[in-house]
Amino acid sequence: MTNPGRQDLVATLLAEARTPLGLLVLGWLALFGPTYYSLATTVWASDEQGHGPIIMAVSIWLLWRRRELLINLGSNVGRPVWGGVVFALGWLVYLIGRSQFIGFAEAGAQLLVLAGLVIFFKGFRGLNVIKFPLFFMLFMIPLPPDLVGAVTGPLKAAVSAVASQALYSLGYPVARSGVILSVGQYQLLVADACAGLNSMFTLEALGLLYMNIVNHVGFARNMALAVLIVPISFIANIVRVMVLVLVTYHFGDAAGQGFMHGFAGMVLFLVALVLILSVDKVLDIAFRRWEARS
Incomplete structure (x- = not known):
């Protein structure tokens, strides 16, 4: 027999995944999931840079705290052109870092990708809202050896x-x-x-x-x-x-x-x-x- 509560939870998660935010999260994980796995099994597993997962968790918390401010900006403040340029630059940096095994470039690309997405939908005012979480994410990027x-x-x-x-x-x-x-x-x-x-x-x-x-x-x-x-x-x-x-x-x-x-x-x-x-x-x-x- 199946658990009705579990079925309801699965149905809720599937429904959330179909929302714009859910699709963005899934796309983000599809892009940077391999990066996080590589970091978790290499540099983040060392004593020198074991702070990476903590910085990542705190960054997510900081972004979550500012979600209402982003929502309240409205839907007509986006800058699609500028956002697209920054997003494309982030993709380019990611591809270079991933293909050439440059860890700090691969991980650092997420800052550009996130900034591009925020500018695309919420403009530079939205970027100003998340400026500290975005800056704080720098500390999770492995430093060049x-x-x-x-x-x-x-x-x-x-x-x-x-x-x-x-x-x-x-x-x-x-x-x-x-x-x-x-x-x-x-x-x-x-x-x-x-x-x-x-x-x-x-x-x-x-x-x-x-x-x-x-x-x-x-x-x-x-x-x-x-x-x-x-x-x-x-x-x-x-x-x-x-x-x-x-x-x-x-x-x-x-x-x-x-x-x-x-x-x-x-x-x-x-x-x-x-x-x-x-x-x-x-x-x-x-x-x-x-x-x-x-």
């Missing part, structure tokens, strides 16, 4: 130097050789996931999401917080490396490379969030005093 390699090396060296010096100042027997930290009888290699460009990229996304949610009115305050997120990310990475070194020193290499390694990643985001909240509070006080004097 050459760029990551060029920037990550100096970042890891700087994080390692500051972390080792801080621990040495606290009395721990820490020595550094490049990005290898020696503490007691143990040696730790500061990996890309711990202090690389991707890590800072993820924390920058966290900071920008926080800015969007709190939605401060002042442009200067938003810019100040956005700029300060970069050193905040750097400090959070230093704290993460220090935590790993301390765990390894006190509890052994197995603890440092096991559960506590993942826990250190949670510490990274917790420290970054606390610093962002603290800096935002300081900026709030500073700008209030500045406004009171002016």
Whole structure:
């Protein structure tokens, strides 16, 4: 026997799939479904870029929050010509990225395709409505390996130097050789996931999401917080490396490379969030005093 409730659900889903929005979603999945699968089985499965699915989920949530604003724009505000041009450009970038195995181009094409669709149906006013979700989607795109390699090396060296010096100042027997930290009888290699460009990229996304949610009115305050997120990310990475070194020193290499390694990643985001909240509070006080004097 078949379940009537299940039949009703299937019928509802089939009916929704025949709507314009349903057809757009199906077309989107048909186009970018293989891309998402490739990302999920390659770069998103790594420690360095495991934030991709989270960014994607948050982007969908941000777009969903703005659906009413898009609907309220009406149906006669679209710019089919401009939308078609941007959409075609997105298709071209997608085909090049897919055929030439250029991951960031293939994944990045979805921004152009989405922008083209919105402009086609809702014009540039619609594009303005989704500008932050569209920008936030940049953080789910895998960075070019050459760029990551060029920037990550100096970042890891700087994080390692500051972390080792801080621990040495606290009395721990820490020595550094490049990005290898020696503490007691143990040696730790500061990996890309711990202090690389991707890590800072993820924390920058966290900071920008926080800015969007709190939605401060002042442009200067938003810019100040956005700029300060970069050193905040750097400090959070230093704290993460220090935590790993301390765990390894006190509890052994197995603890440092096991559960506590993942826990250190949670510490990274917790420290970054606390610093962002603290800096935002300081900026709030500073700008209030500045406004009171002016």
